[in-house]
Amino acid sequence: MSGTKGPADLEREVLKEKLCTACGACVGLCPYFSTVQGRVVMTDSCNLPQGRCHAFCPRTKADMRKLRSVFFKEGQFIPELGSFLGLSMTRASDENIRAGSQHGGSVTALVELAMKEGVIDSAVLTRSDHGLDPSGLFVSRPEDVRQCLGSSFQIPPGLEILNRTLKENRYRKIGVVGTPCKTLAVYKMQNRQFEDDPQQPSRIGMVFGLFCGWGIDWQGLERMVKSKASLERVKHIDIPPSQYGIMEVETADGRIEIPLEEIYPIIRYSCRFCADMTAEFADLSIGGARSSAGWDFDRGWNQIIVRTKRGKELLDLARDRGVLEFREAAPANLDKLKKASSNKKKKAIQAIIEKTGDVNNLLYLDPFDPSLENLLPEMK
């Protein structure tokens, strides 16, 4: 048996506390967890005292120092950013990819390449056809990867798809693209040694983490968009990098702009307690570029943190094959990133302390996590 706690604990600690990120790590393992519209629900209890659902959840407490040491032996550890082997500015060489992406389309290009080259044999991605109602998608052919171009702001429970794929026991090198909560869950999944399934941990081929400030409440976004446009006519939703801070809703009748001030109140509640901006658990973590050169310089470009050797190898391959275009990332970029990441960590700790009313109760956060322990004394 796995884990030390079970579904009743998960329900009490995470679901009832509304800490659930709806990553889907607990869904698809058993018949008792389901998701709908960005919510995870336990429809019945298995009545077992211990379970994978609790062990995999990114919002249950884990020994983070140990988890980091198991998987990140190759890089330098930066408290604000996690494991670090380098920072690059990239964008997809293919204009078609770039045209449909939020930033530079590097994730799509990398996943496509990894699959073509056999680095991964399949991938769990997120697809959002009309800007809303995204869903997890399993692909095993490189030509299907582009269906998942662009970002979605409602976060779908994609790891349900991963769980089902692992159960199917057909693919051996599965790539996973996901927000920080999801990629953390993937590492917690790999960390467990299953008596019943010793092969499972090694079946993850590559993890692509996405920088994430926050996600938006599923129904909140739907209501927001609905108040401004007819949902059926929405084609695409994006938050392009700019100093103006707007969400762009492309509809069949033209573009609607929603200031981010209107979006902040409908940020997913659980995202306020997230301390990871850069997806610290990943082989490669990718986000929009933020350099000191300004918005115009950054627009259409990604920034990639390389965290593992296998991540670096894929990035090198992308350079060799000409799949990505590269720009030198200035040292100032790293400082900017550290600062942004650190801000998110501080906000999360603050929000948690406000929620618990107890500086010593950090809920799921591990006070000995090396990415947090420096911040904690000043927070308290």
Added chain:
Amino acid sequence: MSIIDLDAPGQTVLMMGNEAIARGALEGGIQLAAAYPGTPSSEIIGSLAEVAEKMGIYVEWSVNEKVALEVAVSASMAGLRSITAMKQNGLDVASDYLLTLTITGAKAGVVLVVCDDPSSHSSSNEQDSRAFARIGDIPLFEPSTFQEAKDMTQYALELSEELKTIVMLRGVTRISHARGNVTLGSLPRLQRRAKFDTSSPFHYAPVVPKHALVHEKLARAKEYFEASPFNRYEGPDRPDLMIITSGSGMAYTREALSLMGLEDSVGILKMGTTWPVPERLIGKHLPRAQKILFVEEVDPFLESNVKEISADLTPALEISPRTFYGKRSGHIPMVGELNTDRVVDALKRVLGTPYVPRDAAYAKRVREMNKEFVPERVLGFCPGCPHRASLWSIKNALKLDDRDGFLTGDIGCYALARTPSGFSLAKTAGAMGTGTGLACGFGKLGRFGFDQPVISICGDSTFFHAAMPALVNAQYNRSNFVMCILDNGTTAMTGFQTHPGVGRNAVGVPGPAVDIESICRSLKVKVEVRDPFDLKGTGEVLTRLFQEEGVKVIILKRKCALQRLKGESPPYKVHIDPDKCIGEECGCNRVCTRVFRCPGIIWDLEARKSKVDEVICVGCGVCADVCPNSAIVKEEA
């Protein structure tokens, strides 16, 4: 094969009480019978339906008990004898017309049989329907034996015709469903021609003079009852105790007296006509004993009426006030069915007679023996029942919706929605159609902060019976809830009687089927129709419906598993792959046997795996979609 039309006067045959009543109706010359099925009354009209063609009578399953009564009374008005039969809850439905009918009066003999269900073996209440006889000033019979069940029915028809008013006959489960010897009379085969005499209308106005007429009829009935052979005294002239009893109480009383050896010291006044109570008869027997014990089912009906008469008569009889024992004194329990033990217990307390029926360990030994011979079963849906699948989807959709939604239950097999077999979903239970009526109201509480989704359920037969007006009300008043109609194509719980949606009438003649879907669509409510065995599709529709405003109907259509068995072979051969079944491990922990709970799957205690019970599995294959590990395999049969 029915025995109720056996043309053998004088022959004694074994008959179920309900059959005896049906036989009495035939001997009494009925030409029409109508009812809505309801346990324990269903076999009365059911057995008449079987012989309808041969006997040249008209028999129908009506849409509800009120309509059944109206249909029966129409025959009476047109000069034909008729009968209707219902359970106690059905009488409540019919009571609106019943209590006016006594004012308007009837013409040819018409009898209403009501079968009470003490201890509520298959009912939603424990009711003493004799109260209706008193409220409505209706002559009332209570058979104590199967012979009486037949004879009283026949006589009740004659009395009804004589008095031109409806007459009631009250049975209980143990009369309806037990069997005993009945000596048959002749079948008269009345062949009256039906004709409504337009010069003699049946109006209730003017009510007050007609009410007076009702009391005159009642007084005449009382006169007949004073000399009725259905009332009789047995026992010593001056007993230590006189028991006044009626109905099934008679058998328990006799058995108790015999067990305790009290036949020579305790007398029994058995009453077969219990409303109006024949006063002179009571006055004749009251002086026999100082102590009087009442033994009757459910309410202290005889007890109250006799005590009332006793208060009036005692001075004239020049006797000391009697001491009465019964429900009011606590010697007979106020609730629950009578049995011999209860009568024995009352006798012990009244007479101070010590009696030990059996040694204390006996009951324990019986329980232990039972364990060996009778497998332990909990009340639940049959293997392959579509209701289990429907409720499974409703449960999941309500959980996914996550707003503390709930289900309002109704009357039918799906009343089991309150039990673990129905995932304990139903949070309210009431009368026929109440689920939808309540949902109607809940759906209007939004302005007071009510934000829980509500889903009502009802069966196809219940839809026609009483849920339809609630749905119309919901649409008219713009309520907000989901109504789920579990359409299994029959009136399953009472024994597969036909109903308007089936396309066949009570005697099996094909006819137009009333289409539930079309009715709902005509109300302009949103209607979805799904196969409950499609768990995924049903779940998705329900999830969507919970989010939509207004009145939504989902019809989950699948033939009753028991009915299907009669004509079709199982669609799938189901087995469980033991290599794939992960049993109690993380990832399942027996979802099929622990949560889904179809009795067709059993838990193998030794192998720690599930397996199919091939004897009772009907091959519906739904469990295959519940298993998380594809261990349950369904193959086309």
